[in-house]
Structures are given as C-alpha cells and as structure tokens.
Amino acid sequence: METLEVAGLGPVSRVGLGTWQFGSREWGYGTQYADGPAGEIVRRALELGVTLFDTAEVYAFGRSERILGDALGGSRRDVVVASKVFPVLPLPAVVHQRAVASARRLGLDRIPLYQVHQANPVFPDTVVMPGLQRLLAEGRIGAVGVSNYSLARWRQADRALGVPVVSNQVQFSLAHPGPLADLVPFAAANDRIVIAYSPLAQGLLGGRYSEANRPGGVRAANPLFAVDNLRRAQPLLDTLREVAAGHGVRPAQAALAWLVAQPRVVVIPGASSVEQLEFNVEAAQVRLEPAALAALTEAARSFNPASPVRLLRDAGIARLAGAAARGTR
Secondary structure (H helix, E strand, O other), X not given: OOXXXXXXXXXXXXXXXXXXXOOOOOOXXXXXXXXXXXXXXXXXHHHOXXXXXXXXXXXXXXXXXXXXXXXXXXXXXXXEEXXXXXXXXXXXXXXXXXXXXXXXXXXXXXXXXXXXXXXXOOOOHHHHHHHHHHHHHOOOEEEEEEEOOOHHHHHHHHHHHOOOOOEEEEEOEOOEOHHHOOHHHHHHHHOOEEEEEOOOHHHHHXXXXXXXXXXXXXXXXXXXXXXXXXXXOHHXXXXXXXXXXXXXXXXXXXXXXXXXXXXXXXXXXXXXXXXXXXXXXXXXXXXXXXXXHHHHHHHHHHOOOXXXXXXXXXXXXXXXXXXXXXXXX
C-alpha cells in the first residue's frame, strides 16, 4: 500500500477506512454488523496495509469509536486513528474533556489525529484551537486536523494553532471536485493532506444507479440521487465507465484511483464487507493513463448538479401542476 508521510503522524495509507457506519443504523447494515463484519473488515484492512482509520465522537454517539478500538485490538497504537470533536461549544476545557472521552472509547492514551468536525459559524478558531494546543502539549494527540473547512478557514486555523493543521477532511469525488481548485494545491505546496470522504459519492460513482434505479435508505435523501441529477450525471458516468473499461477495472475503482492520483490526497471509503474493503484497496494499485485522468477531470468539472433549493422548487412546481391537472378532469 502506498503511503504519504505526514508530520506528527508518520505514514498514512492512500486508501484508509471510514467507519461512520460502525454502530449506525441509518446505513441499513443490520444490528449484527458491529459484532461480526466490522471487526473482520478492520482486521483485513490491517493485513492489507491500511494505516488510516477514521471515526468521530458523533458516529453512533461514540459507538463507532468503541467498535473500532475493539477491532484494532493490540494494533491500535501502530496505526493512524483519526477521530473528531463536534464543536458545539468548543471552549478549551470542553475540547479537552471530549478528547479524553474519545481516547477512552478507542482504548488509546494518545489519538494520532484529532480533527475539528466542522467549522463553527459562531466561534472563531482563536477560541477552538487553544484546547487543541493543550492536547498537543500534553501528548494526548499527535496532530491536529480539520474537516469541512474552506481554504480561508484552514489558514485561519493554522494561525490560531501556531503549528500546521496537517489535514482537512472534505467531501471530494468526481461528483464533488471542488477541492481541486484550492485545497489540493494548498496541501501539495505545504506538505498537508486532503482526506476525501464520500469518495464514491455514496455509491453514485459505482455506476449502478439511474433514473430507473434509485437507492433507498440514507442515500435517498442525497440530492445527487434526484431524478434530474441522475440524468445530469450520465455524461460523467459514461466517461467513468469508458476509463474503467480501458484499464480493466470497475467504475468505482477508477473513481478512487482518480482521487489517489491527486497530490497529497487520501481516501476513506466505508465498507459493508471484507470483499468491498479489498475492492477499495485494490484501487490504490490502479495507475490511470494521463489522458484518462484528464478526461475524468474534465467530466467532473463539467458535471453541474441542480442545487437542493432548485430541486425542492421544481418538485413544488410539479406538485402544483399535477394538482391543477387533476382539478380540470
């Protein structure tokens, strides 16, 4: 497994494992998932050279951290465990207490990467970061990261912390290529990393969903799976299928390989089974030809999904039109 060296963390695998689904019911994996497949997935990930395991205190109200810590067992101190604090009231004492609680659930004395889950719109990073400074000074965390931060806010966090904020975890995929414009160049120029969550756009980039085959469960609420956006995504998906076929891989693997080809980017797809984990990890070995990379980048930048606001407006207009038509019968 190819890795990136990150200050304070050591080698970080280009393909990691996201564990939002550990203990969470909304993904529809069933109540037995945590007791069986979750542990099997983590142990197989270790065998395959995965070193980055991402969780958060809010994932299943701490249960994801407990499941991950138990599954890692004696290896938990040999890998990069990344957790997140949800900054509702990010005062230094609160941040410190929450980090200690997360470490306890994970079975760790020191969390390698501790991230601010999202930018707080009320409290600036001059309020948030002092708590993380204390955690660094005490050796309770190895490095600080952020999540869902703009480039401007990432720079502000840097200044407030006084040492580099080494990572920014953001939604990043062929369907959400925005980080290409600013976050990726910043990371590449400053030896940081961008951690791409939802790298397969919740399955859209697997290529199996269409207007006639929309997903259920938590994915049904994702605007990407609205009929209009599934229609708009077809040119991107056609390019993805063509590139995948030309390299002898599946569309999802080509989508992950495109991300891994970007400088200083790592991905953290989830996995519902050991087989899916192995499938994702294989993508790290896929080397896309330059023309294929360029074609995918162009297709990603050309994809223009309708905003949730427009989708709601159009749905309302359609309902009114339907009601009017019924009224004239």
